[in-house]
Amino acid sequence: xxxxxxxxxxxxxxxxxxxxxxxxxxxxxxxxxxxxxxxxxxxxxxxxxxxxxxxxxxxxxxxxxxxxxxxxxxxxxxxxxxxxxxxxxxxxxxxxxxxxxxxxxxxxxxxxxxxxxxxxxxxxxxxxxxxxxxxxxxxxxxxxxxxxxxxxxxxxxxxxxxxxxxxxxxxxxxxxxxxxxxxxxxxxxxxxxxxxxxxxxxxxxxxxxxxxxxxxxxxxxxxxxxxxxxxxxxxxxxxxxxxxxxxxxxxxxxxxxxxx
Numbered sequence: 001x002x003x004x005x006x007x008x009x010x011x012x013x014x015x016x017x018x019x020x021x022x023x024x025x026x027x028x029x030x031x032x033x034x035x036x037x038x039x040x041x042x043x044x045x046x047x048x049x050x051x052x053x054x055x056x057x058x059x060x061x062x063x064x065x066x067x068x069x070x071x072x073x074x075x076x077x078x079x080x081x082x083x084x085x086x087x088x089x090x091x092x093x094x095x096x097x098x099x100x101x102x103x104x105x106x107x108x109x110x111x112x113x114x115x116x117x118x119x120x121x122x123x124x125x126x127x128x129x130x131x132x133x134x135x136x137x138x139x140x141x142x143x144x145x146x147x148x149x150x151x152x153x154x155x156x157x158x159x160x161x162x163x164x165x166x167x168x169x170x171x172x173x174x175x176x177x178x179x180x181x182x183x184x185x186x187x188x189x190x191x192x193x194x195x196x197x198x199x200x201x202x203x204x205x206x207x208x209x210x211x212x213x214x215x216x217x218x219x220x221x222x223x224x225x226x227x228x229x230x231x232x233x234x235x236x237x238x239x240x241x242x243x244x245x246x247x248x249x250x251x252x253x254x255x256x257x258x259x260x
Contacts, residue, residue, distance in 0.1 A: 020063070020072075020135035020169075026103035028076060029128045030111035031058075037107055040095025042070035042193035043162055047148070048094040051165075055110035058095035060103050068171040069093055070194040071163070073138040076104065078114040079130040083123050089113035090136060102128065137169040137246055145243060147208065147226050148236040150195065155231070160197035161188075164236065168243035172196075173218065174211030179204040180225055205229045214245035 031037060037056040038048035041064065048056055052073070063069050070093060077088025091110045099105070112120035114131070123129065143165045150160035163172060176185040179202040188196040206227040211218055223239040231237070 020074075023132050023134045024103070025079075025130070025132055027101065027128055028078075028104045028106055028111070028131045028133075029102050030106050030108045030124070032108050037095045037105075042067065042094045042096075043195050044070075044094050044164070044193075047164060048092075051094065052090060052092045053109070054107055055089055055091045055113060056094045057091035057104045057106045057110065058097035059093045060097050060100055063093060063103065064096045065171065067190065067193040067195075068173065071138065071166040072169075072171075073136050074104070074133050075136045076106070076110075076114065076131050076133040078123065079132065080123075080126070083116060083119050083126070084114045084129075085116055088131070092138065103133065104131075135169060137244075138165075138167050140165045140167050140242070143167075143242070145223070145239040145241055146236050147223075147239050149227070149231055149233050150197075151233045153233040155233075156201050156203060158197065158199050159188075159201045160191060160195055162194040162196075164194075166243055168212075168214075169246040170212040170214055170243050171247070172210055172212055176209040178202055178207055178209070180207050185209060206231065208239065210243075212243060212245060213247040216248045219245065 037058055038044055038046055040058060057074065059069060072093045073090055075088055075090050077086065078084030089110055091106050097105050108124060112124060115123040145166055146164040148162050148164060150162060153159050175188040175196045177188055177198060178185045186198060186200050186202065188198045191197045205225065208223045208226050210221040212221055221241055221243065223241045226237055226239050
């Protein structure tokens, strides 16, 4: 437990310097196929194509955060006022961008969404554009956090899950699992991207407890009934909860900065 607390505090301190909610400047390029991003480092696979109308992005390591940034939402707007709107578009991070020439590489659909009406193809011809971006809360109307059991899971010896449709503006930094009705929690390990796993699988129906960044600290979110007794690999289950918290990073003076 002491190790986990130390890790959690280190994580919060390390991310507090990122100031995602500030407005940053960078360049953005695009992939012509969104499937390139969906099959990326977060491990969402084809499920990612249903996120945010296919407005997907690969982010550099400081945004990917060893996978904790998977599912984060960012508002991006192009600086070319002759081609682009002031609002830009919102993208969901689904992959790691290993090319540091741009902070993001986005899907062509997201790239075109920054453009003024009728100018989508014109902005595509530019290939790469100067942009401003900031992190914003993810919003999934009438959609709870979902838990997908990975195909690699082998009941009763191994359980791997990925989390989909994570709302708010947070990171999952810890996951515990227990049999429904039990207080005997066991921790899950962060495998990669959005995937967590354990080889100590409780029997029966399962509940989850999440540690997320929230406010200037963190908080527990308890999902009381998630996986049924007969849970199966390859199936997605409703957690019954959703995150709406916004992590505060102490990024003065940009905390309240809005688009100009």
